[in-house]
Amino acid sequence: MNKLFISTILLLSILFTSFSTGNNRPKYQIRTIVIDAGHGGHDTGCLGSSSQEKHIALSVSLKLGALIEKLFPEVNVIYTRKTDVFIELHERAAIANRNKADLFICIHCNSGPSAAFGAETYVMGLHKTTDNLSVAKRENSSILLEKDYKSKYDGFDPNSPEANIIFSLYQNTFMNQSLNFASLVQKQFEQNAGRFNRGVKQAGFLVLFKTAMPSVLIELGFLTNRTDEKFLTSEKGQDVMANSMLKAFKEYKSDTAKKAGGQYNDDNQDVADSEEEKRLLLRMKRKMILPLKNS
Numbered sequence: 001m002n003k004l005f006i007s008t009i010l011l012l013s014i015l016f017t018s019f020s021t022g023n024n025r026p027k028y029q030i031r032t033i034v035i036d037a038g039h040g041g042h043d044t045g046c047l048g049s050s051s052q053e054k055h056i057a058l059s060v061s062l063k064l065g066a067l068i069e070k071l072f073p074e075v076n077v078i079y080t081r082k083t084d085v086f087i088e089l090h091e092r093a094a095i096a097n098r099n100k101a102d103l104f105i106c107i108h109c110n111s112g113p114s115a116a117f118g119a120e121t122y123v124m125g126l127h128k129t130t131d132n133l134s135v136a137k138r139e140n141s142s143i144l145l146e147k148d149y150k151s152k153y154d155g156f157d158p159n160s161p162e163a164n165i166i167f168s169l170y171q172n173t174f175m176n177q178s179l180n181f182a183s184l185v186q187k188q189f190e191q192n193a194g195r196f197n198r199g200v201k202q203a204g205f206l207v208l209f210k211t212a213m214p215s216v217l218i219e220l221g222f223l224t225n226r227t228d229e230k231f232l233t234s235e236k237g238q239d240v241m242a243n244s245m246l247k248a249f250k251e252y253k254s255d256t257a258k259k260a261g262g263q264y265n266d267d268n269q270d271v272a273d274s275e276e277e278k279r280l281l282l283r284m285k286r287k288m289i290l291p292l293k294n295s
């Protein structure tokens with residue numbers, strides 16, 4: 001496990017270094033999007049008093065997809081699932097990669113203390129708070145429901161300190177685009193759907209980690225909060241949330257088209273390259289050596 005872990009770290013470091021230096025990409029247009037309804041089948045996701053995350057995620061995903069197909073017939077909309085089936089996390093990301101998606105949208109519902117409510121959108125990155133980390137751990141733990149997950153993920157345990165280290169090395173070429181879309185989604189949730197805006201956040205989500213395009217994970221609201229649950233289980237609530245994401249997509253698409261007028265410039269790894277991030281990364285890299293020697 002340890003040798004494997006070290007080689008994984010090395011491989012990831014090399015991969016990310018080479019990814020982040022490749023600046024001469026062709027003009028960027030949105031042609032394909034992948035909508036990923038979280039969980040499914042024997043993975044129910046989180047539970048409300050009378051609802052299951054997997055059903056709400058699917059319903060809102062299908063609504064969003066239908067709206068995009070209607071408004072933007074030129075965009076190819078691909079779903080990771082259209083029914084109540086279990087899809088492994090790595091396969092969700094693989095679907096997006098195989099189809100060379102330009103945007104990957106994962107749709108989930110949150111769980112927490114009954115007083116917690118509102119919507120938040122995540123991009124892949126180093127968590128800044130334990131709350132963010134716990135959301136990522138909960139969503140990542142879907143892999144524990146997969147058969148032979150240890151061999152598939154090279155011994156990866158989403159709840160281990162090693163997982164955090166791997167995620168901490170993550171520097172995404174698409175960070176700025178992901179953040180841009182995430183902010184537009186949150187703005188629409190607040191302005192169009194009247195939801196409490198919990199903001200754009202970062203944490204280590206396995207499903208986002210494996211994708212090679214701008215990607216976000218949306219937590220529509222808390223099924224553990226009575227008001228959020230009532231809203232998210234209602235047809236009207238689901239329609240409003242899907243419509244808000246459509247508006248965000250519309251804005252994002254138009255931003256992207258404007259940028260595509262010139263060479264797309266990826267000089268903006270503002271989050272991953274911030275001084276604070278670099279310090280954290282260094283600290284994590286140093287820490288990484290210690291547990292490996294002894295265990």
Ligand SMILES: [Zn+2]
Binds near residue numbers: 045108
């Ligand atoms: Zn979820």
